[in-house]
Amino acid sequence: MRTMNKLRKYGIYVLFCMLLFAMVFQFSADLRQPSYPVFKLSEGNMTNRMIIVVTPTYKRMTRIPDMLRMANTLSHIKDLHWIIVEDGNKTVPAVRDILERTKLPYTYMGHKTILGYPRRGWYQRTMALKYIRSNTSQILGKDHEEGVVYFGDDDNSYDTRLFTEYIRNVKTLGIWAVGLVGGTVVEAPKVVGGKVTAFNVKWNPKRRFAVDMAGFAVNLKVVLNSDAVFGTACKRGGGAPETCLLEDMGLEREDIEPFGYEKDKDREILVWHTKTSTPNIVKSNKNSTKKAPPPDTFGYFVEA
Ligand code: UGA
Numbered sequence: 001m002r003t004m005n006k007l008r009k010y011g012i013y014v015l016f017c018m019l020l021f022a023m024v025f026q027f028s029a030d031l032r033q034p035s036y037p038v039f040k041l042s043e044g045n046m047t048n049r050m051i052i053v054v055t056p057t058y059k060r061m062t063r064i065p066d067m068l069r070m071a072n073t074l075s076h077i078k079d080l081h082w083i084i085v086e087d088g089n090k091t092v093p094a095v096r097d098i099l100e101r102t103k104l105p106y107t108y109m110g111h112k113t114i115l116g117y118p119r120r121g122w123y124q125r126t127m128a129l130k131y132i133r134s135n136t137s138q139i140l141g142k143d144h145e146e147g148v149v150y151f152g153d154d155d156n157s158y159d160t161r162l163f164t165e166y167i168r169n170v171k172t173l174g175i176w177a178v179g180l181v182g183g184t185v186v187e188a189p190k191v192v193g194g195k196v197t198a199f200n201v202k203w204n205p206k207r208r209f210a211v212d213m214a215g216f217a218v219n220l221k222v223v224l225n226s227d228a229v230f231g232t233a234c235k236r237g238g239g240a241p242e243t244c245l246l247e248d249m250g251l252e253r254e255d256i257e258p259f260g261y262e263k264d265k266d267r268e269i270l271v272w273h274t275k276t277s278t279p280n281i282v283k284s285n286k287n288s289t290k291k292a293p294p295p296d297t298f299g300y301f302v303e304a
């Protein structure tokens with residue numbers, strides 16, 4: 001009887017101790033929980049990658065309308081930083097106005113092509129890569145740990161899903177189809193069992209990466225882990241710069257993540273290599289031997 005009483009007393013004591021411990025533990029857990037919302041960034045959180053679009057641009061009659069179309073497209077995309085590099089010594093106010101109206105974070109700088117470089121945006125993209133490497137945290141901002149770099153020329157036609165469904169999900173090197181390029185209607189990676197084995201292209205198919213600039217994007221970490229830039233020539237690309245850049249970044253065909261190949265037919269093209277034709281400006285006096293004066297713009301801004 002005595003031992004029973006002792007045991008009961010002891011049991012109550014143990015129970016009390018356990019209850020106290022549970023209460024203290026819960027209280028300290030509450031304290032450990034921050035009162036502000038915590039931004040969780042995990043492997044699966046693709047949507048948080050910052051898209052960095054690099055666009056070389058230069059003065060021509062159709063540049064303002066080309067840039068306007070591109071700006072209208074990009075302004076639909078969240079978490080995008082647009083880097084525009086003017087092939088000139090100065091930036092152009094009319095271009096800056098277009099950029100301002102997108103409400104996107106952007107960097108607009110002027111770097112005129114130096115001697116030795118082809119005048120096709122190569123030097124401008126090189127300057128953009130250098131800018132990205134030395135201003136990474138400023139471009140990413142506090143909400144982004146990862147980024148993807150895409151070279152989007154100012155004259156192509158972009159489906160917004162190119163950014164939201166393809167580019168945003170690039171872990172290393174993403175590649176997809178491009179319409180109206182390389183002397184044919186479509187260039188695309190040849191995908192077998194989810195892997196890229198070759199390229200369905202007419203022009204220079206033997207290149208390690210037979211892809212137009214519009215047809216790939218690389219994760220920011222690939223850019224930061226190399227010092228690859230656009231050189232002054234690319235022999236391996238038959239003159240085109242894409243394969244040299246990607247090879248110099250240390251990439252192999254096995255690194256390619258193909259996008260948009262899943263369906264057997266009616267596959268969609270999300271970027272088109274279009275070119276706005278230069279308008280035929282009628283001269284005011286055809287028979288005059290004198291140099292024609294610039295056309296009257298009636299006070300409107302035209303890059304004539
Ligand atoms: C094709 C590819 O789509 C380009 O990405 C590639 O750089 C080029 O070939 C090449 O062979 O190097 P394509 O459509 O023929 O380009 O060339 P453009 O669209 O006229 O130029 C490519 C980019 O460079 C454009 O964003 C354009 O504005 C810019 N660019 C062009 C300059 O900054 N300066 C120039 O003098 C010419």
Ligand code: MN
Binds near residue numbers: 155156275
């Ligand atoms: Mn082009």
